[in-house]
Amino acid sequence: MIKTIQKIFIVAFFLFCAMPVLALTIGYRNENVEKRILAKWPALIEEGRLNTKYPSDIEEYLADHYAFRPLMVTADAKLKASLFGESTSDQVIIGKEDWLFFRSTLDDYQRVIKLSDNDLYRISRILELQDEYLSQQGVRLVFMVAPNKASIYPEYMPERFVRLDSKSDYERLCEYLSDSGLDIIDLHESLRGQSAQVYHKLDTHWNNLGATVALGKMIEEIQIVDPSLHFVDYEEQPHVIEMTHRGDLSNMLYPSMDIMDEQVVFDLAGDYRTRRPMRSLEDLLIQTDNDNGQNVDVLMFRDSFANALIPFLSESLRTITYSRTVPYDYGLMTDETDIVFIEIVERNLEVLLQGTPQMPVYEVNMDFDISSDYVEVDATITPSKEGVFIYGVAVPESVGTTDTNYEIYLRLISDDNVITVVTFPVLEGSYVESAKNHSNAAFAARISFDSLPAGIYSASVVVCGPENYAGDLPGIQFEVPQTNSDG
Structure with a gap:
């Protein structure tokens, strides 16, 4: 009897180990919940020659595609997070009270210098040239940096990450820009002063309440163009908290678990319309019109932090164009454009050095010694x-x-x-x-x-x-x- 039980356990063990490969052979496919490019089945012969990397390519394919991989990754991650507070993802930091942070922001948090003084000078120069070009067209330029979550909530970062007694790249850039005459929105100061939670616990981004703080600052700049414009103050509008947001960080760490995060939900009329079918808020180009919006035409160069802003801005403005394209394309401007916003997240400041803006340079009258x-x-x-x-x-x-x-x-x-x-x-x-x-x-x-x-x-x-x-x-x-x- 004992030998029979032992045999059953042995068979069950090998069946369990073989399940991922067996399921793969009968056509089972995992959902790509990690949203990354998976390895393809390799060819034994490539360009008429034997593929010498065939064994390693097979290994990569199986590592990406073996059945139940997301479940196993999630189980491993949850176990290590619960027992040791450790993250199994090289992109996610587990903070205090289960707050999650994007590892790419760690250097900024610790005030590690990533940008040289000349990098900061060149960023400043690039922004100033855009500002001058727009000024010649009678258009305002406003620059704003969306803070990293760790910059607003450092108290939830693990204590093992020591912060240097120096200035961050963002703080250093602000010093370079202080004498430039460029219009700047300091969202760091505005968001740190909020008593309510303005960032998602399980996501890199601000929540809708944080977005309304940024919106309020943008509206202040728009009203400089036309003080007669009147906007809804969404920070003072009724809202409810719902567990409806799936965070990007929790998705990276626990790909098979539908862990929901809090979202601040406002009652928006949704009067605006898009000029072309919109697949998602991640689209490279989104253009909206609203007959009930305030009479102003806005161009916004943005990243994913503006996703939460789009419903509020499009609800408020007659016309707005959102572009995620880099370098920034000023061909999207029209004769009606009143103001241009550049929004970029703190961790990506170096993107401002990548690519010449799509705008014609202008003539200057200068004598050189x-x-x-x-x-x-x-x-x-x-x-x-x-x-x-x-x-x-x-x-x-x-x-x-x-x-x-x-x-x-x-x-x-x-x-x-x-x-x-x-x-x-x-x-x-x-x-x-x-x-x-x-x-x-x-x-x-x-x-x-x-x-x-x-x-x-x-x-x-x-x-x-x-x-x-x-x-x-x-x-x-x-x-x-x-x-x-x-x-």
């Missing part, structure tokens, strides 16, 4: 029907360091004209890797043919820093056709 005519220049030109995109690096010989702050201008030279335009301090194309040690000497300019008289143009560069330096851009030449010019 040139100290040297030698600059080591490497440049590329990319033509289009509307203009040219010129980008590269311009490093003064034996001058400065990789942290020296430069303002770089292009001089566009034809037989009849010399036109000076601003450039963005952004690495583009192959220079992102090949010239990353000279990012402080990066320049990029989108030049519209409509802004230039007809003619054949060459280009030179002026590098302004501790001293001013100039150099030609060899091989850079383009023609502005007569039909695109004003002359």
